[in-house]
Amino acid sequence: MNQAIFPERLAAAYVKQAGEKYRPSNGTEGQCFFAAWCFHCQRDKAMREGANLDECDDNERCDIVANTFAYDVDDAEYPTEWQYGKDGQPCCTAFVPAGEQIPAPRCTNTLELF
Template structure:
């Protein structure tokens, strides 16, 4: 089910655990470079029952809330493979 922090403190704790370590939210205020996460922006703008409220913020009963779109900054964004590069390890059947 969708997760909505009950107050600003809870929201801040969630953001520091997930958003501040996520490759999707890499805006640098001082340098004015990077991009803000649109999930975080939609959480701030919409109510939990609004269709625009992000599905990515989830909390199952008895579990801690999480962001299903989280991508560690250490891993970095996933870069798509160049369509012009052949796969040296694929046999043509689609199996790797």
């Protein structure tokens, strides 16, 4: 899914940063990112439906959003899921469209057989 939040010309300037961590430059840009991604993501019921965060189960809350506020973009703990896409547009690589099932996490201790 590709949700453009930057004008085409600005996105073109960020193409060379594809795959690098993204952090909104101000609150307005952050709200645009939330509107394009978080408000439509199955991972975060509070953002998607306006549910009270304290009443959401762990599987209904996205810690990515909180961690982008808690850590500086240069910190190792800052989420790598928020990054510049190949087109220069900010994106969330953990995005799951609302209504779809969230994929089960892959065990990192199990080898791929195929």
